[in-house]
Amino acid sequence: MSLSATAAPVVRATLPVVGAHLDRITERFYARMFAARPELLRDLFNRGNQASGDQRRALAGSIAAWAGLLLADAPAADPRAVVGRIAHKHASLGITSEQYKIVHEHLFAAIGEVLGDAVTPEVAAAWDEVYWSMADALIAAEADLYRAAGTAEGAVWRPMRVTGRVRETADVVSFTLSPSDGTPAGPFLPGQYVSVQVEAADGARQIRQYSLISAPGRAEWQISVKRVRPDDGPAGEVSAILHDAVLPGDEITVSAPFGDLVLPDGDGPLLLASAGIGITPTLSMLLALARERSGRRVIVVHGDRGPDTHAHRAHQEACAAELPGASLHVWYEEPGASGALRGYPDLASLDLPDGVTALLCGPLPFLRSAKAALLAKGVPAERIAYEVFGPDLWRGGN
Incomplete structure (x- = not known):
């Protein structure tokens, strides 16, 4: 996986400038996208990570790392492997290939706003190649994950009923979950997580990820939720709802299992x-x-x-x-x-x-x-x- 002979020298020459402005570019990107598509912030993106700036910094780092790998004479890692963790996270959120077009639209508008006349048609075309090489790798990886999960693209959600609740520590509560339709919870790999979607006080559908702590093969799943303490902002809104309002008998929306930190096969130490x-x-x-x-x-x-x-x-x-x-x-x-x-x-x-x-x-x-x-x-x-x-x-x- 590499850039074309036309794009590579342009990206190499402009990477220092683009990299130096990535934080401003991603900040402007999210502001533009959420203004045009407010439902994405309300029902898909983590409002806590947006408020802290962590999501913006993670996106900037991913773009820079991807461009660097594409330019390397001998990449230290297969570029496709670099997106593995992101692909699992996206699949757990039900991201679809069509949403990459939305990102592209607002990201490149943000690049133009921040860098101005420096974004010549040649520069735009070269960085367009960087974007779509990363997006295509993610789309392909996510398609594989959806197939492995036995779901259509993005169709990862189902209602589950809370069948048990145990307080582990002052800040940690465990929940046992069973599918609302009475079927078994289904298999997963040890170490994987699920996304949990709850309704916030303002009607937003916020999502967070929690590792499965039960052993595979059980009819029910179990997760543990640590309360995130910043009470004056959105960072802890989902954990607060789960701790304070979700009881046995309640129903929540849960994704299929994903995650690439899993127990390795074999008998090695x-x-x-x-x-x-x-x-x-x-x-x-x-x-x-x-x-x-x-x-x-x-x-x-x-x-x-x-x-x-x-x-x-x-x-x-x-x-x-x-x-x-x-x-x-x-x-x-x-x-x-x-x-x-x-x-x-x-x-x-x-x-x-x-x-x-x-x-x-x-x-x-x-x-x-x-x-x-x-x-x-x-x-x-x-x-x-x-x-x-x-x-x-x-x-x-x-």
Whole structure:
């Protein structure tokens, strides 16, 4: 996958200028698009990420990274693989190929507004090629995901009834979900997530993603929701509704499962490292391993503020204890009498086996420090995978 001989030198020459203005371009893009199509902000885009600017920065980073890969003589990664995480997120939202035309219209209008006369027909054509190469890769990847899920393009939603609710910690509640039509919830891969859509006070249909924490094969699904605390803005509006208003017997709208951080096949050694609510995808993996009585070597790492904030602590300990090849390492900022280590997870201190595959989930500072420690210990980058909740502001392959 590469740019044409005509477009490549133009993109190479203009990338520094476009890159320097990407934040302004994406800011103007979203403002234009939402003015023309307000239903997209109301019912599709995460209003919290828009308010914080995280979505704008993630889009800018993705465009720059894609252009850089297309220009590289020997790309460090297959460009199609770079869009994998984005494609899973888009599929979980029910994004369709037609919506890429809407994005194109407003993105290129924003580029023209920000860069003015610098956007000659030649420059516009070259960057049009960049956009559609990325869009076509995403459309193809999303089509594959929809086929694998057995759904038509964008048709990922169904009503599910809340059949159980458990408070795990002061800030985390788990919900058990069953399809409203009485059918089984369906299969998923350990580590995957679903999107949950709820109606906000102003009638908007806001969407957030939550990892499935049950083991695959059960008739019901289970998710855990951490309350996001900014009460003066939209960042925590969905978690607040789920915590405060959704009870057993209520119905919510849930997507098919997606996500590319999944339990690898085979019998190779694993490192499952998490922090905070990042425990959820790794817990699903642990449950699956315990269910099949796996003999794999599994190093489980978790970091949290303290034992009272460690959601699913007992479940994690029990699963690790069931696996003959597992070891559990826990760090708390305030361990008290828990027996955990004090401080932040220190992956550099671990004895990791050759050939280990590391699966990480947690806040960005944790992901950065964990990957740096693993690379320093000689774990190849291609054996380090991660999930980040929210827009991917960290290019994990770098």
